[in-house]
Amino acid sequence: MIHADKEKYRDILENSVEYLEQHGFENIKADTEGYETPKSFAKKGSDITITPDIVAEKEGRKHYFDISLKSEKPKLLKSKWLFLNTLSTIKSRPFRLITTRGHYKFTSEMLDDINLNNKKLIKI
Template structure:
């Protein structure tokens, strides 16, 4: 989710956080007010900053969650997902996508464009 989308969809972030808490995730960090902010990554040579939407732990393993909503900047979103996918594979963490009704097709098209074989969590 891009920065503009985060401001408009804080209720979806809260819904996702409560869903993850009910599944037993702990040490949850989220990029919203009231939670500790996850570690951000800066792209060298530019002012682009990538911050995962939600980072949580379960059974000693770190999980990165991205919230997928229709976006005005799909190229930026694709690069963010690609970076997080590579990062999680390098460090043996998990990377999941969370989406909601009305955004399934957009999410699946994005995953197909990136050749990511992921099953999104549908809330």
């Protein structure tokens, strides 16, 4: 999710963190209270920063997670996903999207638009 939606969907972020904890993920970093904030990546020459919603480890491997929810700025969300997908590919780390009921169609259409339709969604 983009930074503008963080407050609006804080409960979904917290539910996602609980889901990951229940499925064996450790050292969870999330952009919410009570957790360390994941590392941000800044674009050179501008003030744009990208922060994954959740970074967690399982079996010694770091995983990147982003929460997919309907947004007023889909272009910004698409560029964030493309960046995180590229980063995860370069570093050989999995990147997954988490979505909830009511947001499945939006998410699948967005993934089709940017040719990431091979991504499996975590549906909470």
